[in-house]
Amino acid sequence: MTATTERTKYDIKDPSLATQGKQRIDWAGREMPVLRLIQERFAKEKPLAGIRLVACCHVTTETAHLAIALKAAGADGILIASNPLSTQDDVAASLVVDHGIPVFAIKGEDTETYLRHVETALDHRPNIIIDDGSDVVATLVKNRQHQLSDLIGTTEETTTGIVRLRAMLNDGVLTFPAMNVNDADTKHFFDNRYGTGQSTLDGIIRATNILLAGKNIVVAGYGWCGKGCALRARGMGANVIVTEVDPVRAIEAVMDGFRVMPMEQAAAIGDLFITVTGNKHVIRSEHFDVMKDGAMVCNSGHFDIEIDLKSLKEKSTEVKEVRNFTQQYKLQSGKSVIVLGEGRLINLAAAEGHPSAVMDMSFANQALACEYLVKNKGKLEPGMYSIPADVDQEIARLKLKAMGINLDTLTPEQIEYTNSWASGT
Numbered sequence: 322m323t324a325t326t327e328r329t330k331y332d333i334k335d336p337s338l339a340t341q342g343k344q345r346i347d348w349a350g351r352e353m354p355v356l357r358l359i360q361e362r363f364a365k366e367k368p369l370a371g372i373r374l375v376a377c378c379h380v381t382t383e384t385a386h387l388a389i390a391l392k393a394a395g396a397d398g399i400l401i402a403s404n405p406l407s408t409q410d411d412v413a414a415s416l417v418v419d420h421g422i423p424v425f426a427i428k429g430e431d432t433e434t435y436l437r438h439v440e441t442a443l444d445h446r447p448n449i450i451i452d453d454g455s456d457v458v459a460t461l462v463k464n465r466q467h468q469l470s471d472l473i474g475t476t477e478e479t480t481t482g483i484v485r486l487r488a489m490l491n492d493g494v495l496t497f498p499a500m501n502v503n504d505a506d507t508k509h510f511f512d513n514r515y516g517t518g519q520s521t522l523d524g525i526i527r528a529t530n531i532l533l534a535g536k537n538i539v540v541a542g543y544g545w546c547g548k549g550c551a552l553r554a555r556g557m558g559a560n561v562i563v564t565e566v567d568p569v570r571a572i573e574a575v576m577d578g579f580r581v582m583p584m585e586q587a588a589a590i591g592d593l594f595i596t597v598t599g600n601k602h603v604i605r606s607e608h609f610d611v612m613k614d615g616a617m618v619c620n621s622g623h624f625d626i627e628i629d630l631k632s633l634k635e636k637s638t639e640v641k642e643v644r645n646f647t648q649q650y651k652l653q654s655g656k657s658v659i660v661l662g663e664g665r666l667i668n669l670a671a672a673e674g675h676p677s678a679v680m681d682m683s684f685a686n687q688a689l690a691c692e693y694l695v696k697n698k699g700k701l702e703p704g705m706y707s708i709p710a711d712v713d714q715e716i717a718r719l720k721l722k723a724m725g726i727n728l729d730t731l732t733p734e735q736i737e738y739t740n741s742w743a744s745g746t
């Protein structure tokens with residue numbers, strides 16, 4: 322439902338879903354103590370007062386807490402989806418109805434609507450952009466150079482977005498500070514690994530209800546997300562095969578106890594394939610040709626480019642929805658291949674994305690990155706910036722405190738030892 326008052330305030334599926342959304346947002350909040358502390362401080366200090374902010378994120382219960390914290394900080398923010406299939410419509414409704422936050426996101430929106438929402442976000446003339454995949458930032462750079470003077474800086478959530486920002490930097494078009502949230506330790510060690518690991522299997526199980534024990538599961542890519550998927554799949558009793566292009570990561574996978582081989586070989590062995598490489602056509606025509614009858618393929622990388630669905634369609638005689646988020650492609654050869662979640666992020670399409678406990682740290686980084694940009698307005702050269710180490714450490718400390726876990730502290734003797742070079746053997 323679209324509201325058009327003095328200017329369009331939201332574009333969501335159904336505001337009457339707000340009650341359910343609120344209940345689920347409250348539930349997620351129980352596992353987000355670090356962001357709650359930040360929100361409480363933001364409410365007192367208003368570090369983002371008067372800042373026009375666009376957040377392009379998966380619209381989930383966890384993102385709701387980020388949006389609420391940013392509003393508490395004084396930001397004039399709007400929220401759009403970072404993926405056409407990841408929006409939780411009840412959450413979008415609650416943010417609009419209960420919190421007065423403009424949201425432009427509908428689960429299953431077509432590409433045209435998705436892109437229109439990106440334009441709506443840019444019409445807000447943001448001072449700060451929180452991006453997840455860099456679609457808003459790339460559109461700004463491509464089409465709205467005249468708005469760059471409004472911009473204080475941007476923050477980026479995910480590996481794919483960081484790769485795009487690096488490409489912008491190399492092309493000389495990154496003319497503003499961009500905070501690299503993904504590479505903070507308290508983000509990728511937990512969100513990318515444990516978050517993607519658990520939520521990917523959650524999405525696969527919700528979509529298919531298959532038993533993972535005893536299955537041959539092929540994980541394409543052994544970055545942090547791939548490591549998480551492989552680890553958790555093994556934990557569920559699967560025989561995990563990893564494919565990689567990077568020799569160091571391949572050795573890591575071998576020494577972590579996985580079989581490593583090219584996709585060409587793995588394609589004939591796998592029962593279930595998970596792509597998490599960030600690259601395109603990792604599973605393509607020649608791989609479909611040798612897959613077992615009934616093999617399942619899904620993706621947990623940011624964009625829906627990792628599985629070459631066009632080539633699969635071309636060799637299919639029929640495509641049938643056999644369960645929610647589960648499509649059976651009948652091939653001319655008589656075999657079938659099952660595609661989960663239309664090749665989009667399976668963890669957000671068929672499940673609810675990463676659990677709140679990890680998003681707590683990811684979004685603590687996002688909130689503090691926005692504050693950092695505003696505090697340092699005009700002082701940062703264009704380019705990519707890491708989250709300051711003391712911020713990363715503080716997030717970890719707050720998380721441990723909330724978990725009731727205490728650290729050891731160095732004795733004065735140990736501090737002196739770590740600071741000296743003179744004493745050896």
Ligand code: ADE
Nearest residue numbers: 379381383384673674675
């Ligand atoms: N990315 C992955 N999981 C997510 C979640 N639960 N909320 C927002 N972004 C996410």
